[in-house]
Amino acid sequence: MEEIMIALKNIQKELDEQKSEIRKSADKVTERVTQNINKILEEKFLKLQDQHDKLKEKVENQEKRIYFLEKQARQRNVVFFGIEEKESSYDNLQNNIVSFIKKYFNTDIELRDIQEVRRVGKKGDRPRPIIVIFSTLGIKINIMKNKGLLKDTQYYLKEDYPLQVLKKRRELLEQAKIEKEKGNDVRIKYDKLVILKSNNKRSLPTSPENTLTAECQSKNNTNTQAHKKNRTQKSNKPVQRSNSLSEGGIKPSMLNFLVNKNINNTTTEQKNDEKTSSI
Structure with missing residues (x-):
C-alpha cells in the first residue's frame, strides 16, 4: 500500500513538473509570438509613417504652389x-x-x-x-x-489679397497696435510686419517698471546737477595771485605743484642742516 502511495506521489510530482514546463513553454511561445507581432506592426507603422511624411510634404508643396498661383493671379x-x-x-x-x-x-x-x-x-x-x-x-x-x-x-x-494673407494681416494688426504703443512706426506689407523706425517723442505707456526707471533717472539727473553746481561754486572762489606771475591766476594744479615743491625743498634743507650739525 505504501508503495502504491509513493508511486502516486511520484506520478503527481511528474505531472506537476510537466505542467510547469508546459506553462513555461507556452509563455515563451506567447512572448515570441508577441515580439513577432510587435515587430511586424512596427515595420508597418514605420512604412505608414514614411508614407504619411511624404504625403504631408506633397500637400505642403501643393499648398505653396496654389498660394503662389493665387498670388500671381491676384x-x-x-x-x-x-x-x-x-x-x-x-x-x-x-x-x-x-x-x-x-x-x-x-x-x-x-x-x-x-x-x-x-x-x-x-x-x-x-x-x-x-x-x-x-x-x-x-x-x-x-x-x-x-x-x-x-x-x-x-x-x-x-x-x-488671398484668404490666407487676409487672416495673417488680421493677426498682424494686433501686433502692430502693440508696437505703436511702444512708439514704433510700423507698416504691414502684404503678410509681414515691418518696423520702420523708433519715435522717441511719443510717451511710453505707464507701468511700474517705467515709473521706477523714471525715478532713477530723475535721481541721477539731480545728483549730476548738484555735482556741477558744487564745481561751479568752487571755481568761483577767489584765487591767490603770485608776485612772480605778471598776469592771470594760478590754477589749483599749479598751486599744488608749487606747494609740494616748497615742502620738498624745506625738508631737504632741514636734512642737510642736521647732517652738518652732526659732523
Whole structure:
C-alpha cells in the first residue's frame, strides 16, 4: 500500500513538473509570438509613417504652389469700395469703372486696359465691392500710388489679397497696435510686419517698471546737477595771485605743484642742516 502511495506521489510530482514546463513553454511561445507581432506592426507603422511624411510634404508643396498661383493671379487686381451699384449689365459696369478711374485718378485708361470686372458678395443695402483686373501690372501700380486722391470721398480701394494673407494681416494688426504703443512706426506689407523706425517723442505707456526707471533717472539727473553746481561754486572762489606771475591766476594744479615743491625743498634743507650739525 505504501508503495502504491509513493508511486502516486511520484506520478503527481511528474505531472506537476510537466505542467510547469508546459506553462513555461507556452509563455515563451506567447512572448515570441508577441515580439513577432510587435515587430511586424512596427515595420508597418514605420512604412505608414514614411508614407504619411511624404504625403504631408506633397500637400505642403501643393499648398505653396496654389498660394503662389493665387498670388500671381491676384497680382493685377484692385478692389474698389463704395461705387454705386446702378449697372444693368457687364458692359455697363465696365464703362462705369473706366469713367470712375478717369474722373478721380486723371488717368487715360481705356476698355482694353481692363481685363475683367466683377462685384463680389451678397447684394444688400450697401454697394458691393468691385474687383478690377487690369491688363498690365503697371496700370495697377499707378492706381495704387494715387489712392490718396480718394481721401475726402466715400470711395476707397485695397489690394486683392488671398484668404490666407487676409487672416495673417488680421493677426498682424494686433501686433502692430502693440508696437505703436511702444512708439514704433510700423507698416504691414502684404503678410509681414515691418518696423520702420523708433519715435522717441511719443510717451511710453505707464507701468511700474517705467515709473521706477523714471525715478532713477530723475535721481541721477539731480545728483549730476548738484555735482556741477558744487564745481561751479568752487571755481568761483577767489584765487591767490603770485608776485612772480605778471598776469592771470594760478590754477589749483599749479598751486599744488608749487606747494609740494616748497615742502620738498624745506625738508631737504632741514636734512642737510642736521647732517652738518652732526659732523
